[in-house]
Amino acid sequence: MSTLQETNHSYKKLTVDSISKKIVAAQYSVRGAVPLRANEIKEDLKAGKHFPFSNVVSCNIGNPQALQQLPLSFLREVAALVVCPTLLNHPLPFDDEVLARAKAFLKANPTGLGAYTHSQGFSSVRGEVAAFIGARDGHPTDPASIYLTNGASEGVKMALSLVCADSESGVMIPMPQYPLYSASLALTGARAVSYALCEEEGWSTRVEDLEASYCAAVDAGTKVTAIAVINPGNPTGGVLTGQAIADILEWAYAKNLVVLADEVYQENIYVDTKRFVSFKKVLRTLESQDKCLGLQLFSFHSTSKGFLGECGLRGGYMEIINLDPAVIAQVYKLASINLCPNTLGQLAVSLMVNPPQGDSPAAKVYRTERDSILDSLKSRAARSEAMFNSIEGVSCQPVEGALYAFPKLTLPAKLIEAAEAVGQAPDLFYCMAMLDAIGVCVVPGSGFNQVEGTWHFRTTVLPSGEQFEQYLRNVPKFHREFMARFQ
């Protein structure tokens, strides 16, 4: 190649117009404009710049250990020994049950954490997951139907990409939804078919709303293949009853839909009137009544939520139910292209589904730590909900579960005009102002999808201690002062 040729040649760089249209189309607000601005402010604060607050409170993402929640001792102690088995030869400040558990894991999995595992994950852990599901639901579970994953997200993405044949395929997702769903569908090149949750009824899922959404999609030429349900709800905080789940399953069955059940918040229920019921349990009950026989179901769980809050470890699993063997072979192939989920995440799943039991000292410590976290989350959920409902122009449905409140904003016309003038959605404009005024980072409802003309934001119930008290004081104060500017 001559130098002359080189010099004259103008290399065409990639541009947004020449890269993947699917990636450009995807949106992911949880780490979008408001959190990006929050990161800038954090850097500025470190550099000594002055703001009306001394630190940013990150309520944009359910990330408990970023907000002072501590990891469970049993999990981390066992994990340390499995990471570094030579420690087992030395005196340690750990309970015997910790040592025994680490040794049992290493005996079942002699290559430890350093080797690629089976594409579905350690078989010992899949066995523990199957036993957990079996005990939870009262129905036997096959370890072969379990796929360990890097968090629940990886499983959700695998399932969404699997069930969509092509660009005319569509998956029904709730409105509001967790944006992983819309983003993953965009990346797959398939269509998101939104079904509205009924805000006035505590964000309930009504069959008539499912039917309306389904029919509109079919009319638009979409091949609807699946419905995703998030229970307990993200961002809504709503919890489905067993009857509501049965209604959804029977409706999905009649439409030949696969059901994707995002059940990562199954431990996070804060009201005495509700308890977690899995889609699998309801399905098996219906099947025993000759209903919904063979309905195909995916269920997802994670170590990131519940009371573990081990977001960084990226542990999770997917259970597949009633799939054909030929399709299962495709799921396996897809998992194998990812080689295997990270091994510490797999170990965390083992410890999540198989905690210390009974009256052992380790079990007592475990339950004390667990109850302390869950009691505190329950209190913070109730106080967050009450705080929002105390503000004029804000209403918040019951925070029955999960880690979020999704309050509704009644915004004055002048504010909406001001937002339009700077090219922002009104709820984005509101959230940006909240960040600038009090350092609280939340995500506008537009990032989750919402009924047109309504405005919301999602916040977590995760700030704790004095930070939470400040948050409870500052949010109403900000709201009043900000609204006053647009009367």
Next chain:
Amino acid sequence: MSTLQETNHSYKKLTVDSISKKIVAAQYSVRGAVPLRANEIKEDLKAGKHFPFSNVVSCNIGNPQALQQLPLSFLREVAALVVCPTLLNHPLPFDDEVLARAKAFLKANPTGLGAYTHSQGFSSVRGEVAAFIGARDGHPTDPASIYLTNGASEGVKMALSLVCADSESGVMIPMPQYPLYSASLALTGARAVSYALCEEEGWSTRVEDLEASYCAAVDAGTKVTAIAVINPGNPTGGVLTGQAIADILEWAYAKNLVVLADEVYQENIYVDTKRFVSFKKVLRTLESQDKCLGLQLFSFHSTSKGFLGECGLRGGYMEIINLDPAVIAQVYKLASINLCPNTLGQLAVSLMVNPPQGDSPAAKVYRTERDSILDSLKSRAARSEAMFNSIEGVSCQPVEGALYAFPKLTLPAKLIEAAEAVGQAPDLFYCMAMLDAIGVCVVPGSGFNQVEGTWHFRTTVLPSGEQFEQYLRNVPKFHREFMARFQ
């Protein structure tokens, strides 16, 4: 919904014809037919069934710790403390440098391993990666250009999906290739454009072969946007010289291609005549000569290979070079949809790129462990190559680097007919027979793509100790006996 309706309804299950066409099209042989059969045999062996061998030797995948390679002490000791920081308050059998490193990591990252990190990974680790690349290549590196990933695979998949605008886009990949590339392109829905490596010249990459492949693809209507190069080579074991890299870069620049450099085997070079030179270093040198200015490059690295062999931890990074800010924003968004790479993998990257230095006790132990692994790999690479070249009908190019040999088989016509009779590619037929006869699990060349009418298989150089000695004796014996059946 009435029971009658339920009973009469026949639910349409997903079938291979109704799920994602892209997933069905993808192939991934490294965990394909031969390894699946090997897994069955392992289970049968456990159950007491009799085979002509007592255990399966898994040479299908570069998974060092599954074959007795031990993890490096420094990495695992620091990791144990970061996993369970309460250990820092107790007397431990660790060197002071281990304690200091764990404390420094926790100081830089106060939320430890339990929180989601920045979507690109811990900023402290990205800083260490940038310093490592800078020292390696002699050119400054911006931590903002580093994306930590779950192994290198995740980065490769992100880059491949980004550079393909649509289904007419194509990426040039070597033949033979690591099947992650063809599988990921199939999942993206884009085209794989194979360019042949020259086997007779030690699997070299020749510009005339690139040109021929490129022109044929363009003639077929493919918009070629990128070229992937694996150096050191997988499955070939070949190592590129700086001049060869410069030739590839200059050619890619003239064609407006993005270059994806898979450099995960950069520590695995076994011949004194070759050393690792990064694509980045060569690019920066060319740019200093006013050549290839602004050529866009992705480079990938991993904790799974080299001498760490930490496959299960899923640590890795991607460096992006010369990308436009608007495209970088899309890369960031894609990373953020994955939330963050697993944190233990991130810590492993930190310890890979920033090992203990100088004359400290920890550094001496580290170097002793490293050299022992690399010396042994070097010996096994040379002995594997010599063993294959000692067999009539088998030839093997120099195993200069990486973890694999890719010997070529000259197969008799009768064997090819026998394979066709059972519907198998001849090299798959051969590999299945090897597994059944001596328990050695390798992957047929057809899984990596090969020049039509040639047959190969990939094996790792990872068996060790007595297992390796047996392997060296058994493979030639199997070959002779199997060939004798088809004369």
